Amino acid sequence: MKDAAVLVPLYRDANGRFHLVLVQRSAGGNHAGQLAFPGGKRDAADASLLATALREAHEEIGLPPAHVQLLAELPVAETRTSGFRIAPFLARIVPPPGGWRPHPREIAAVLDVPLADLLAPGAHDDTPWQLPAWPAPRCEPCYHVGPHRLWGVTYRILHPLLPRLRAEEWV
Template sequence: MPAPTPPLRDAAVLLPLYRDDANQLRMIVIRRTDFGVHGGQLAFPGGKRELQDATLEATALRETEEEIGLPSAQVRVLGKLPPIVTEVSGFRIWPFVGHIEPPAQWRWQPTEIAEVLSVVVDDLLLPDARVTETWQLPGWLAPMAVSFYRVGPYPLWGASYHMVRTLLPRLVAGEWEV
């Protein structure tokens, strides 16, 4: 008899969007520090739900302020995407899409965040932005095909990749006023 699967833990992230001075739609992505399970990877600000969080939206907003210093007053939540389940870490991640007023300078949590990146959304729509390669990572039994978006020198893959892949057609369709 297989061991019972532990229940999934809820987490939430914010996919922050804004228009720059040239009216280009941009998305904020963070690069995690080199420590931990997701060390060095690109992600969205967010984390696990805490007891004080009345809703998952509150989780996303709290974590965004903690990680990159963006107060919830500067975020207008536009909607949410379907949750993503991460089998490896045991989370059900709820992505919230938000229009933000970016600060003049980001104040990120240096123990968790190495870098805050502002990505031009149109760049993610270019034919060569989405790539599939075969990777062999520690802990994997065999090499696997991994799809990702190129964001500067970094791959945006895993749960974040799936969120962006779901988000882009909805942005192109004009679902939200950003």
């Protein structure tokens, strides 16, 4: 397995509502079009997996490391298809004043998702659904985020975290 890290960015808007920041991966690659947290594989020059998460968040969405306050290192998650062991880091952030700057080759969109949307009735779904590459529908649990489905390793990182965020464990 290859080491990777993601930042799980959390912030309060001007009205005091919590938001998570997600990215939609660009076309191409194993995870094209999928929702994810900013992050990627560890480079040899990265001093730690936290350094990987900070570097990748800066490269992918323009989040300066100085705008990040680490809250917790979350349990490691593994991808089922691409062979990554992912270290997730929950962080309170200050969004950049000029807005997000998605990396044009890696990120199709940056999504500011209100936590309330993920906790709303109907947001969580475990009924069978199908991607074009799948031979048949699967029962892959997911969250509906606008027109997208958040599933896979991102789901496995987020799902156990949501009750803790709802309880404002890190306020």
